[in-house]
Amino acid sequence: MRYLDLSSTVDASAEWEANPVEHTILSPAEGAEHMAAQLRENWGIDFDPAVLPMGEMLSLDTLTLTTHTGTHVDAPSHYGWKTSAGTPRHIDELPLEWFHGPGVVLDLTWAPTGTVNADDLRGQFDVIGYQPRPGDIVLLRTGADALVGSPKYFTDFTGLDGSATNLLLDLGIRVIGTDAFSLDAPFAHMIAQYAETGDRGVLWPAHFAGREREYCQIERLANLGALPAATGFAVSCFPVKISGAGAGWTRAVAMLE
Structure with a gap:
């Protein structure tokens, strides 16, 4: 068994950090x-x-530091305390089996700053010849981890729109990971899009999808480009057990035969 570290480092000396450590x-x-x-x-x-x-x-x-510093898992309670699915669970209340399972990495390095949609993801399923299944942990390789340590890490990356997020949830995915700062588009991009269109659906659609159906995000992953194939590996990403928290840090690791 070979182990591949998929986690970014918590570093108080980092020059650029949304919430300094x-x-x-x-x-x-x-x-x-x-x-x-x-x-x-x-x-x-x-x-x-x-x-x-x-x-x-x-x-x-x-x-x-915040629970959203470094590689971390967002719990359903992070997305909002008022949901249509009942009371959302905190990070310490989630099933352990969600956080260990077959991994699937999708290459989105071609996508510009903003979001990809459901059709974009279906195209990637065709490229790798595999459609994610319940229990899989889906990882999005955007290439954003190459920008860690610079302001662009927080402004130049690709996220998921509502259709893409719901496609993965429809397939039974409970954990979606990204090497970007957020699973949604960059803050400034969303605000500009909303100002132009007036469409509230462009505001944090990936996060707000968690108000309808329970799922977790892993944000700020790293090293996804070192995975030798899109499938054929397992992911372990157990979050730290913090009572009543909306997120918990994780040492995400890929395990390859």
């Missing part, structure tokens, strides 16, 4: 001093950190 590190030496201080303040115990090997205890990382 704060990452502070308590070094092992500082950890020893911290432990000694805690013992003294809370239990009245005097402890000399110098007795520890090299005078060090353990490091500690503290991060401030």
Whole structure:
């Protein structure tokens, strides 16, 4: 079995990030001093950190970030709390079996900034000679991960329109992934389209489809171009179990024989 990392890195030093990450590190030496201080303040115990090997205890990382930073899974509750399908579930309430299954990657690197539609996806099914089935995890390779670290990562990518999203849901797909910032078109693109047409359907159609039928998105994937074929691999993308959250980080991995 060969493992291929499909996840982007959470990096506090990244120059461009929608919601900046704060990452502070308590070094092992500082950890020893911290432990000694805690013992003294809370239990009245005097402890000399110098007795520890090299005078060090353990490091500690503290991060401030959103659940939508890095590669993450959006839960139904992220799409809205008022739905026609009842009360939407949070990330900690979803079935584990959704997040491990056969993978299917669709090449959308040819598509311009904006969205693709259902006919575009059907064309890709024909190209790979396969139509996704219930239980499959569908991954959209847009090529946007090549723009990570630049402003264009948030403005230049392809998403799904309502017809494309509903086509995948009609096929029984519960998890749709993308290497772009969002499964919808870029924010500015949608707003400009709405201003021109007055059509509310162009505003976050992929996300809002989740108000009608439960499904999850994996956003900010990476390395989809390294997959050797469109099918024939498994995907594992279990989200972190955060109580009551609308999303959870995941270390998405492809497993190839």
